Amino acid sequence: MCVRNNEQLSSAHVGEKMIRSLARLFVVPTLFCSFGFAQNAWTPKEINDMRDIRDAALSSDYGYQELSYLTDSIGPRLTGSAQYNAAADYVAAEMRKLGLEVTLEKATVPHWVRRNESGELVTYPGQANHFPQKIVLTALGHSVGTPADGVTAEVVVVNNSDELHALGDKVQGKIVLFNAKYDDRLRDAGYSFDAYGDAVRYRGIGPAEAAKLGAVGALVRSVGSADYRLPHTGLTLVDPKGKNVPAAAVSAEDADLLARLTKRGPVQMKLVLNTEMLEPVTGYNVIADLKGSEHPDEYVIVSGHLDSWDLGTGAIDDGAGVAIAMQAVETIHRLNLHPKRTIRFVAWVDEEGGISGALQYAKDYPAAKHFGTIESDTGAGHPIGYITDSSDEAFKVLAPIAPLLEEMGVVVNRTGEEAGADISPLSWAGVPGFAPLMDSRKYFDYHHTAADTLDKVDPKELRENGALVGVLAYGLANCAKTLPRIAKPVPDWMK
Numbered sequence: 180m181c182v183r184n185n186e187q188l189s190s191a192h193v194g195e196k197m198i199r200s201l202a203r204l205f206v207v208p209t210l211f212c213s214f215g216f217a218q219n220a221w222t223p224k225e226i227n228d229m230r231d232i233r234d235a236a237l238s239s240d241y242g243y244q245e246l247s248y249l250t251d252s253i254g255p256r257l258t259g260s261a262q263y264n265a266a267a268d269y270v271a272a273e274m275r276k277l278g279l280e281v282t283l284e285k286a287t288v289p290h291w292v293r294r295n296e297s298g299e300l301v302t303y304p305g306q307a308n309h310f311p312q313k314i315v316l317t318a319l320g321h322s323v324g325t326p327a328d329g330v331t332a333e334v335v336v337v338n339n340s341d342e343l344h345a346l347g348d349k350v351q352g353k354i355v356l357f358n359a360k361y362d363d364r365l366r367d368a369g370y371s372f373d374a375y376g377d378a379v380r381y382r383g384i385g386p387a388e389a390a391k392l393g394a395v396g397a398l399v400r401s402v403g404s405a406d407y408r409l410p411h412t413g414l415t416l417v418d419p420k421g422k423n424v425p426a427a428a429v430s431a432e433d434a435d436l437l438a439r440l441t442k443r444g445p446v447q448m449k450l451v452l453n454t455e456m457l458e459p460v461t462g463y464n465v466i467a468d469l470k471g472s473e474h475p476d477e478y479v480i481v482s483g484h485l486d487s488w489d490l491g492t493g494a495i496d497d498g499a500g501v502a503i504a505m506q507a508v509e510t511i512h513r514l515n516l517h518p519k520r521t522i523r524f525v526a527w528v529d530e531e532g533g534i535s536g537a538l539q540y541a542k543d544y545p546a547a548k549h550f551g552t553i554e555s556d557t558g559a560g561h562p563i564g565y566i567t568d569s570s571d572e573a574f575k576v577l578a579p580i581a582p583l584l585e586e587m588g589v590v591v592n593r594t595g596e597e598a599g600a601d602i603s604p605l606s607w608a609g610v611p612g613f614a615p616l617m618d619s620r621k622y623f624d625y626h627h628t629a630a631d632t633l634d635k636v637d638p639k640e641l642r643e644n645g646a647l648v649g650v651l652a653y654g655l656a657n658c659a660k661t662l663p664r665i666a667k668p669v670p671d672w673m674k
Contacts, residue, residue, distance in 0.1 A: 554599025
């Protein structure tokens with residue numbers, strides 16, 4: 180799942196050698212120009228072609244049918260799993276049916292497995308007849324496991340890192356619950372990802388911080404809205420050289436329960452997480468090229484990530500993004516249109532586990548050969564606009580296509596935000612990145628939960644996103660003007 184600003188990701192599988200090699204890749208020109216400065220970015224025919232792409236995508240269920248197969252027939256697609264490989268083979272075969280040039284790009288990816296998991300309160304204030312009480316939880320991605328018979332310890336609750344460090348030695352031998360709440364008011368104001376970013380840091384670094392203080396386990400309040408006693412999984416930071424503790428997400432209701440009970444007296448909890456990090460395996464980015472007619476070695480990427488967490492079937496995160504990208508290239512191909520630059524479809528591997536697929540791509544394909552990138556990784560809600568990590572100058576260049584998009588409600592433009600986790604290595608090098616700006620008010624109701632299933636996707640809204648991405652991809656592939664290339668600093672989690 181894409182995070183706009185500050186989600187913590189694991190760097191356990193990104194070595195110093197890779198960082199140094201990536202740094203060399205990020206030395207690129209400040210502007211990309213193939214056609215030179217032109218008075219008009221597109222010919223009248225190209226504008227009409229984009230209108231045809233929009234209308235054809237809005238009337239096609241191709242993307243929804245592809246998403247249905249990925250979620251219903253293949254199911255969850257955890258990085259390193261047989262299901263992921265089946266999905267990669269399927270998507271590759273579907274792209275070959277369109278006559279695209281397909282490559283399965285190898286990348287070394289983590290192979291983490293989740294088996295059984297449980298939590299229960301064994302002693303707590305007011306307990307009747309020694310009855311234990313179930314806690315609804317799920318292991319965080321890449322978490323180490325507990326011993327086979329679990330770990331039993333007293334629970335302490337903190338709301339933030341300051342409260343954790345204020346406890347100091349009192350954390351030793353305890354299970355720490357980080358009870359940071361997702362801000363529904365931010366969500367309701369249209370800032371779902373800002374609310375997520377504020378809370379998710381504790382999922383990312385909280386367990387490692389607790390481990391340094393001697394904790395024997397860590398829990399985080401599930402990062403999401405709409406509390407239906409659903410635990411939300413997601414990646415946690417694992418220190419390859421230091422101490423790590425078993426880490427799980429508890430439902431919001433159970434986090435509140437623990438907070439109430441611990442105020443009344445000691446609470447003892449038994450935590451069982453049967454998880455294991457196996458040896459890394461080979462995963463695959465699925466790459467499919469719709470070759471450019473004039474500049475086949477220059478690329479515009481349309482993409483989503485094919486991997487998902489294993490609780491649901493990965494419909495909104497991010498089967499929908501893959502389906503949107505498939506819809507875009509299928510529509511352009513079906514209309515027998517020939518972009519000047521190559522439109523490159525990519526289904527990324529391992530977005531959820533640390534973007535190892537995207538990092539491999541950045542090593543294999545020079546950033547300087549890319550005119551622009553698009554990633555859909557925020558669900559499948561109605562697109563109200565699109566964002567770029569470039570500048571307002573990009574929107575000025577793209578202004579002639581705005582009327583085509585406004586007719587279907589795409590009216591908002593934002594700059595300066597991360598367009599997508601997988602395209603970020605190219606963005607660091609200055610390649611302009613773009614993404615649909617969707618109605619995400621319900622996205623974090625289901626994100627990383629067992630409820631991330633096909634029924635959460637509205638076919639009409641999926642078509643709208645396919646139309647937006649198709650128009651944007653074809654527009655970038657034929658754009659006769661330059662776009663600003665603004666290199667960005669490599670974020671701290673990559674260092």
